[in-house]
Amino acid sequence: MPPETPHNVGYLVAAYVVAPVILAGYLTALWGRVRRAEGRTEGRKDGRTERRKDGRVDGLEGR
Amino acid sequence: MTGSGSAASSAARALARRGLRISLAALLGLAGVYVLALRFTPVELRQGPAQKIFYLHVPAAWSALIAFSLVGVTSALYLWLHDPRLDRFAASSAEVGVAFSAVMLTTGPIWAKPIWGTWWTWDARLTLTLFLFFLFIGYLALRASVHDPEERARFSAVVGILGMLLVPFIHLSVYLFRTLHPQPVVLKPSAPSLPPEMLRTLLLSTAVFTLLYVGLVTLRYALALAEEARDEAADAA
Numbered sequence: 001m002p003p004e005t006p007h008n009v010g011y012l013v014a015a016y017v018v019a020p021v022i023l024a025g026y027l028t029a030l031w032g033r034v035r036r037a038e039g040r041t042e043g044r045k046d047g048r049t050e051r052r053k054d055g056r057v058d059g060l061e062g063r
Numbered sequence: 064m065t066g067s068g069s070a071a072s073s074a075a076r077a078l079a080r081r082g083l084r085i086s087l088a089a090l091l092g093l094a095g096v097y098v099l100a101l102r103f104t105p106v107e108l109r110q111g112p113a114q115k116i117f118y119l120h121v122p123a124a125w126s127a128l129i130a131f132s133l134v135g136v137t138s139a140l141y142l143w144l145h146d147p148r149l150d151r152f153a154a155s156s157a158e159v160g161v162a163f164s165a166v167m168l169t170t171g172p173i174w175a176k177p178i179w180g181t182w183w184t185w186d187a188r189l190t191l192t193l194f195l196f197f198l199f200i201g202y203l204a205l206r207a208s209v210h211d212p213e214e215r216a217r218f219s220a221v222v223g224i225l226g227m228l229l230v231p232f233i234h235l236s237v238y239l240f241r242t243l244h245p246q247p248v249v250l251k252p253s254a255p256s257l258p259p260e261m262l263r264t265l266l267l268s269t270a271v272f273t274l275l276y277v278g279l280v281t282l283r284y285a286l287a288l289a290e291e292a293r294d295e296a297a298d299a300a
Contacts, residue, residue: 006111008177015116015173016101019123019166020093023275026162027086030282034079037289038072 071295075288082282089275096268104264116174118264122272123166124192128230130160130276131199135227138220150216153223155283157202159276164196179243187240191233198226 100118107114134157141149171189172182183189202222209215232239237246248256255262 002108005106005108006177008111008113011113011173011177012115015119015170016097018169018173019119020090022162022166022169024090027090027279030279030286031083034282034286034289037286037293038076040293
């Protein structure tokens with residue numbers, strides 16, 4: 001690079017880290033939500049239930 | 064679980080796997096974009112390496128604005144046809160659009176600091192984009208707070224259409240108002256004003272982000288289907 005070109009590679013690195021963290025993080029969260037929704041549906045189908053930390057029982061809401 | 068509920072659950076599962084595969088392929092493509100941008104695309108002499116943030120920021124903005132435009136189009140179609148698939152798609156596209164907006168609104172200031180000397184300025188383009196982001200956060204909050212599916216779809220369709228109306232203003236804001244934000248280099252009446260190596264990287268990155276949009280919307284649509292199957296199972300129990 002010519003000497004007059006600014007040296008700001010730190011900003012480049014920051015942006016190139018932040019973008020995939022947001023996108024891969026969203027993908028991971030979305031996949032987790034899909035798995036939980038599928039699990040609860042299957043739990044109801046099989047008559048299985050699961051007690052959550054708050055004491056409520058998954059698979060029984062609405063009954 | 065009813066027969067239709069079981070079929071919906073199976074369809075959701077198949078769709079979710081397809082969405083996951085497309086999204087993972089797009090993330091792999093993003094790794095390829097990184098190699099192309101960092102190794103094989105020249106450094107812009109006046110802006111330095113930070114100019115390469117452009118190859119993430121512009122495609123993220125493209126995906127976000129496409130996502131929000133499609134929310135508006137499918138919302139308008141929902142109000143006309145009352146097809147729940149349109150409402151499901153609008154909800155999916157809005158959520159994915161918010162994720163891409165988050166990328167746009169973080170990479171933009173990271174680029175602005177070394178180039179403009181400030182992280183943020185309240186000019187028309189940036190302010191309208193932030194408003195659009197907040198409007199769709201409100202859209203998602205509205206969806207979460209209304210429990211009747213038809214009411215939820217109708218109310219959120221109106222907000223979705225209003226959000227879409229902001230998109231052309233955001234694109235044209237650099238022409239309509241005095242702004243620090245650079246003018247478009249590709250989506251403009253004249254030919255793209257970028258060297259071929261930079262244009263190639265930008266177009267490839269835009270294609271990868273579009274593929275990621277398709278994958279994430281497919282996965283989010285599958286989630287909506289799975290949640291409906293779950294609710295149907297609860298009602299049947």
